[in-house]
Amino acid sequence: MDFALSTRTERLRRQLADFIAERVDPAEPVYRAQVAASGDPHFHPPVMEELKAEARARGLWNLFLPESEYGAGLSNLEYAPLCELMGQSELAPEATNCMPPDTGNMEVLAKFATPLQVERFLQPLLSGETRSCFAMTEPWVASSDATNIQSRIVRDGDHYVINAHKWWTSGAASPMCTFAILMGISDPDADRHRRHSMVLVPFDTPGVSVVRTLPVFGHDAGGGHCETLFEDVRIPKEFLLGEEGGGFAIAQARLGPGRIHHCMRAIGMAEKALRLMCERTQQRVAFGKPLADQGTIQAQIAESRIEIEQARLLTMKAAWLMDTVGAKGARIEIGAIKVVAARLATTVIDRAIQTFGGAGVSDDWPLAAMYTHARTLHLVDGPDEVHLQQIARRELRGYDSFRTVEA
Numbered sequence: 055m056d057f058a059l060s061t062r063t064e065r066l067r068r069q070l071a072d073f074i075a076e077r078v079d080p081a082e083p084v085y086r087a088q089v090a091a092s093g094d095p096h097f098h099p100p101v102m103e104e105l106k107a108e109a110r111a112r113g114l115w116n117l118f119l120p121e122s123e124y125g126a127g128l129s130n131l132e133y134a135p136l137c138e139l140m141g142q143s144e145l146a147p148e149a150t151n152c153m154p155p156d157t158g159n160m161e162v163l164a165k166f167a168t169p170l171q172v173e174r175f176l177q178p179l180l181s182g183e184t185r186s187c188f189a190m191t192e193p194w195v196a197s198s199d200a201t202n203i204q205s206r207i208v209r210d211g212d213h214y215v216i217n218a219h220k221w222w223t224s225g226a227a228s229p230m231c232t233f234a235i236l237m238g239i240s241d242p243d244a245d246r247h248r249r250h251s252m253v254l255v256p257f258d259t260p261g262v263s264v265v266r267t268l269p270v271f272g273h274d275a276g277g278g279h280c281e282t283l284f285e286d287v288r289i290p291k292e293f294l295l296g297e298e299g300g301g302f303a304i305a306q307a308r309l310g311p312g313r314i315h316h317c318m319r320a321i322g323m324a325e326k327a328l329r330l331m332c333e334r335t336q337q338r339v340a341f342g343k344p345l346a347d348q349g350t351i352q353a354q355i356a357e358s359r360i361e362i363e364q365a366r367l368l369t370m371k372a373a374w375l376m377d378t379v380g381a382k383g384a385r386i387e388i389g390a391i392k393v394v395a396a397r398l399a400t401t402v403i404d405r406a407i408q409t410f411g412g413a414g415v416s417d418d419w420p421l422a423a424m425y426t427h428a429r430t431l432h433l434v435d436g437p438d439e440v441h442l443q444q445i446a447r448r449e450l451r452g453y454d455s456f457r458t459v460e461a
């Protein structure tokens with residue numbers, strides 16, 4: 055395995071770092087002021103459009119799409135350090151059009167969309183004119199098992215009729231959000247992995263509504279995380295994504311790259327938290343010496359550095375495997391890094407909060423918001439336990455002969 059950065063990645067990394075320092079970081083207070091002035095936490099502030107125009111002009115656009123006619127054509131390994139940098143910034147992912155859930159949706163569309171779907175749904179996302187959401191999770195079933203999804207997609211002549219109650223539909227409250235990729239049952243009698251399909255549902259279709267946004271630890275911002283209803287929604291049959299019964303397979307395909315991107319950004323968050331911890335503890339003096347001179351704090355700094363390096367190497371390995379054997383072959387490593395990166399981010403940010411004292415949990419510093427986001431990483435795209443289960447199952451393969459009791 056060779057994890058050295060390519061010349062192109064080195065150049066892009068420098069350019070991205072400059073863009074974030076020169077334009078994105080200074081825009082954060084402007085972004086917040088524009089949202090506050092609108093009175094709507096989901097307002098799309100004009101400063102974001104300015105950042106997007108600048109990112110495009112600098113060639114820092116759609117960097118996430120690997121080897122594709124639509125994107126920058128970077129491998130996962132090449133994208134990893136760029137995505138990590140974006141994770142250190144609140145606004146950089148959206149400014150560069152590398153923001154979930156659009157990234158996962160664009161990947162799926164790039165892979166499965168028909169020419170009509172490319173023109174209607176993918177192109178406006180690629181150009182940053184619109185945003186989208188992914189509607190899989192449902193309030194009434196354990197959605198960490200995708201085969202539990204109950205929503206119905208029923209064929210009616212040249213249309214499909216959708217009845218679905220979803221929640222945690224991220225991004226649906228954004229005024230830029232124009233459609234959902236929705237998963238539901240199209241054939242209840244089929245095998246449980248062939249029962250579901252995915253469809254593209256324009257948000258201006260009658261019957262689509264956002265019931266409410268779900269605050270996370272009291273925070274409700276950006277595109278929100280929404281409870282959504284789809285009541286007798288009729289869409290043309292041409293809006294079926296992939297084939298009927300292919301929903302589970304598309305869900306699996308969507309999660310591979312999406313998960314690893316979460317991990318890369320989580321490592322970026324941990325780096326930022328460690329940097330803030332080091333700066334702060336050099337400056338604050340307690341009991342006659344800088345906090346940085348306390349042995350316990352030094353141990354926390356050292357543990358954080360070690361854990362970041364470990365997580366980064368495992369992420370690079372997962373990215374390298376995705377590039378060489380594909381997401382399916384890298385499934386276990388992707389699951390492993392998803393667990394490790396979520397743990398890393400929550401642990402390091404938590405240490406940083408502690409070293410900041412009361413300031414750490416205030417809104418004067420980004421740590422509290424970062425912790426809130428990092429905590430959700432233990433749940434989104436499959437909870438930790440499901441990944442652990444997959445890893446354990448593979449580990450146990452080959453030990454069946456040791457069993458003394460039949461299951």
Ligand SMILES: Cc1cc2nc3c(=O)[nH]c(=O)nc-3n(C[C@H](O)[C@H](O)[C@H](O)COP(=O)(O)OP(=O)(O)OC[C@H]3O[C@@H](n4cnc5c(N)ncnc54)[C@H](O)[C@@H]3O)c2cc1C
Nearest residue numbers: 188189190191196197198222223224430434435436437439
């Ligand atoms: C901030 C946020 C954003 C999200 N965005 C989206 C989105 O855009 N679109 C979307 O469709 N969904 C989204 N989700 C939903 C997310 O993917 C689900 O919450 C997650 O898959 C778990 O499903 P569930 O909530 O139904 O939990 P359940 O399936 O009810 O599971 C509950 C708990 O049971 C435990 N558990 C489950 N399986 C096992 C197992 N095999 N072994 C041991 N324990 C287990 C885990 O601790 C798990 O957390 C989002 C969630 C959050 C918090």
